[in-house]
Amino acid sequence: MAADKVILYGFRFSSCTWRVRAALTFKGIPFEELKVDILKAQDQLTEKYRAINPAQKIPAAVIDGATIVESMAIIQYLEDTRPGPKLTPESPLEKARVREICEVIVSGIMPLQNIGLKPHFDTEDQYLKFCRHWCERGLQTLEELLKRSAGSYCVGDQLSLADLCLVPQLYNITKRFEMQIDKYTTLSKLNEKLLAEPVFKETHPNNLKK
Ligand SMILES: N[C@@H](CCC(=O)N[C@@H](CS)C(=O)NCC(=O)O)C(=O)O
Numbered sequence: 387m388a389a390d391k392v393i394l395y396g397f398r399f400s401s402c403t404w405r406v407r408a409a410l411t412f413k414g415i416p417f418e419e420l421k422v423d424i425l426k427a428q429d430q431l432t433e434k435y436r437a438i439n440p441a442q443k444i445p446a447a448v449i450d451g452a453t454i455v456e457s458m459a460i461i462q463y464l465e466d467t468r469p470g471p472k473l474t475p476e477s478p479l480e481k482a483r484v485r486e487i488c489e490v491i492v493s494g495i496m497p498l499q500n501i502g503l504k505p506h507f508d509t510e511d512q513y514l515k516f517c518r519h520w521c522e523r524g525l526q527t528l529e530e531l532l533k534r535s536a537g538s539y540c541v542g543d544q545l546s547l548a549d550l551c552l553v554p555q556l557y558n559i560t561k562r563f564e565m566q567i568d569k570y571t572t573l574s575k576l577n578e579k580l581l582a583e584p585v586f587k588e589t590h591p592n593n594l595k596k
Contacts, residue, residue, distance in 0.1 A: 392417035392464075393448040395438060397424050398591040399562075401496060401554035402457040403445040407589045408550045409461045413470040417447075421596055424501060443502070458492060461547060473547045480542055483535040487528065487548035491555045495524035499558065514563065521559045528552070529570040536576055545585070553580050557591070 392410060394417050396403030403419075410417045422429045422444045429435055430442045439446040439455040446455045450467070454460045465473055475481055498520035507513035535541045540548035556577050559565050567574045580586055587593060 390416070390450075394419045394445055395422050395435075395447065396420075396445040397422055398594045398596065400424060400444050401558050402443075404554035404557070404589060404591065405457045405547075405550045406445050406447065406460050408553075408585050409464055409473060409547075411589050412473070412545070412550075412585045413464060413468055415464060415468055415470070458488070458547075461550070471545075473545070473550065475541060475544055475546060480535075480546075483531075483541040484546045484548045486531055487535070487540050488551045490524055490527050490531065491551040494527070495521060495555055495559075499563065518563055518565060521563055521565060524555075525559070525565075525567060525570050525573065529573045532572045532576060536572060538579070540576065545583075549580055553577065553586050 392415055394403070394406055394410065396407065396419050398404075398421075407417075407419065422435060424430050424444060430439075430444060436442050438453060441455060443455075445457055445460065446453060447460045448454075449460070449463060454463055461473065475484060499517035503517075504510075504513050507516065532540060537543040539545050540552055552573075556567060556573070560567055567577070581590070
């Protein structure tokens with residue numbers, strides 16, 4: 387294995403993994419994805435994986451000999467250490483806009499629909515109702531934020547970390563939770579446009595083998 391190749395511990399249906407997979411692809415960084423099955427095998431809950439990520443969540447990455455966990459920390463490290471296109475705008479206001487969208491998704495939606503919550507509900511219906519509620523609130527927020535910030539991407543006309551968070555989250559919301567996003571016109575149009583971009587086509591879970 388080449389020393390400079392990034393190892394990404396992830397799962398193709400994990401939105402947090404997709405963020406990192408897309409960042410690596412966008413920046414043209416060679417990587418290998420090692421499957422951590424969080425659904426059936428629940429590999430994340432093994433002691434072996436806990437040694438990699440104490441939180442027992444994916445993704446985790448080995449980069450430059452260091453193990454880094456948390457998708458946003460991994461992407462920030464790539465942004466800080468690798469050449470190639472940037473995922474963060476220069477302007478302080480645009481940077482804040484990117485952070486707003488990322489936070490809504492990373493802190494406000496994703497943890498409240500995580501598969502790891504499921505065993506803490508009495509029934510599947512209760513779990514789905516809870517998740518869908520917070521997804522809907524998140525969608526409402528994102529639609530309003532995007533009306534303020536979007537150009538051809540989430541923020542202006544440059545692909546950023548916000549787009550890398552948005553597309554995987556919307557995939558989860560529409561596929562896993564079978565929710566409609568058409569009424570959020572800014573959001574859904576942008577999502578369609580982004581899904582057609584090479585970086586999202588190449589990293590899309592449906593286009594991966596395992
Ligand atoms: N804040 C973390 C969230 C990680 C996370 O919750 N990952 C999910 C998959 S997207 C997971 O591992 N779920 C399995 C579990 O919680 O058992 C990140 O951005 O990396």
